[in-house]
Amino acid sequence: MAGSLMSVAQLDAERFFLAPLERLLPAHSLLECDCELRVVSLLCDQEAGGSIIVEQQQYSDQEFAVLLVLFEQYPDYAPQADLLAAQTGRSLQQCQREVQRALDDGLIDELIRPVRNVLSRARLKLRRFGMDIRSIQETGYMIVEDREVYRRR
Amino acid sequence: MAFTSVSQEPKRFCRIQLDILPPRSELVVDCELRIATLLQERRLGDKTIVEQQRLAQQELDLFFVLCQNYPEYAPYAHLVASMTGQVLEASQQKVLRSLQEGGLEEQVHHMRYVLSALRQKVRHFGIMIAPLLQMGYILQPEQAPARYKREVER
Numbered sequence: 001m002a003g004s005l006m007s008v009a010q011l012d013a014e015r016f017f018l019a020p021l022e023r024l025l026p027a028h029s030l031l032e033c034d035c036e037l038r039v040v041s042l043l044c045d046q047e048a049g050g051s052i053i054v055e056q057q058q059y060s061d062q063e064f065a066v067l068l069v070l071f072e073q074y075p076d077y078a079p080q081a082d083l084l085a086a087q088t089g090r091s092l093q094q095c096q097r098e099v100q101r102a103l104d105d106g107l108i109d110e111l112i113r114p115v116r117n118v119l120s121r122a123r124l125k126l127r128r129f130g131m132d133i134r135s136i137q138e139t140g141y142m143i144v145e146d147r148e149v150y151r152r153r
Numbered sequence: 154m155a156f157t158s159v160s161q162e163p164k165r166f167c168r169i170q171l172d173i174l175p176p177r178s179e180l181v182v183d184c185e186l187r188i189a190t191l192l193q194e195r196r197l198g199d200k201t202i203v204e205q206q207r208l209a210q211q212e213l214d215l216f217f218v219l220c221q222n223y224p225e226y227a228p229y230a231h232l233v234a235s236m237t238g239q240v241l242e243a244s245q246q247k248v249l250r251s252l253q254e255g256g257l258e259e260q261v262h263h264m265r266y267v268l269s270a271l272r273q274k275v276r277h278f279g280i281m282i283a284p285l286l287q288m289g290y291i292l293q294p295e296q297a298p299a300r301y302k303r304e305v306e307r
Contacts, residue, residue, distance in 0.1 A: 016201075016202055016203070032201065032202045034202065034205045036205075037188070037205050037206075037207055039186075039188055039205055039207075041190065041202060041205075043192075043200065043201075043202075045199075050194060050199065050200050051192065051199065051200040051201075052166070052168070052181070053166055053181045053183070053190060053192070054166075056166075056183045056186055056188055056190075057186070058186055058188065058207070
């Protein structure tokens with residue numbers, strides 16, 4: 001299983017794919033996303049019986065859209081404009097202009113608030129997988145290990 | 154059929170192994186989110202998700218009854234009891250009376266409606282829900298969707 005974690009294995013271009021988060025996941029496990037139902041599943045390899053599902057969460061359209069951007073950008077951060085585009089469905093170029101203008105005018109908090117609300121809900125579910133979303137001031141967001149879960153292990 | 158709970162959280166994930174599923178695959182049901190997932194083995198011990206469906210609570214209740222009775226059929230009384238929360242004996246008496254005196258259709262009408270929705274979903278797992286006249290329903294293999302055949306050939 002570990003070998004397949006090293007790249008974004010596009011299992012089914014239309015529906016299922018593996019999130020390339022191997023450094024954040026427990027050993028011998030992978031995170032598989034169902035784009036149709038917006039379900040994320042954590043599969044762990046057991047010595048006997050092969051892989052099993054140990055955690056599953058379903059996301060709303062907007063939560064899933066921003067989550068995919070965070071997955072795609074990992075291990076880098078996802079810029080605010082990319083997340084805004086995913087959340088609103090507006091074009092990336094338009095969102096980049098809006099973010100730049102809001103940064104110049106000091107109105108970035110108002111512009112990004114809906115994104116932050118969606119991320120807040122997605123974060124609660126993501127923590128079930130041992131991951132968290134960290135804010136990078138006036139820049140964007142990135143997926144990190146959930147330290148609370150790490151401490152509990 | 155093997156029907157086991159595998160999660161540390163009691164009874165959240167149930168593994169269902171039916172011989173009518175596509176080769177080298179098993180169903181895992183998340184009872185909390187009501188998501189049924191078909192896992193298929195690609196290499197030794199390396200399973201991946203090939204299909205997922207979200208079920209309504211009543212659909213899930215019926216599906217469990219059908220699985221628990223497999224390879225035998227699930228009688229009307231078992232299916233109705235799972236949906237209504239009736240005691241099985243009471244449900245058996247009602248179904249028996251309606252078979253003798255008529256009125257079975259009214260007894261099973263809502264169950265049929267839910268079963269119809271469930272049938273559409275489990276077809277994606279290669280499972281067909283077949284009726285047995287005046288008896289109940291049974292799980293049978295559906296013609297495997299082309300995608301599974303492709304996976305098996307790899």
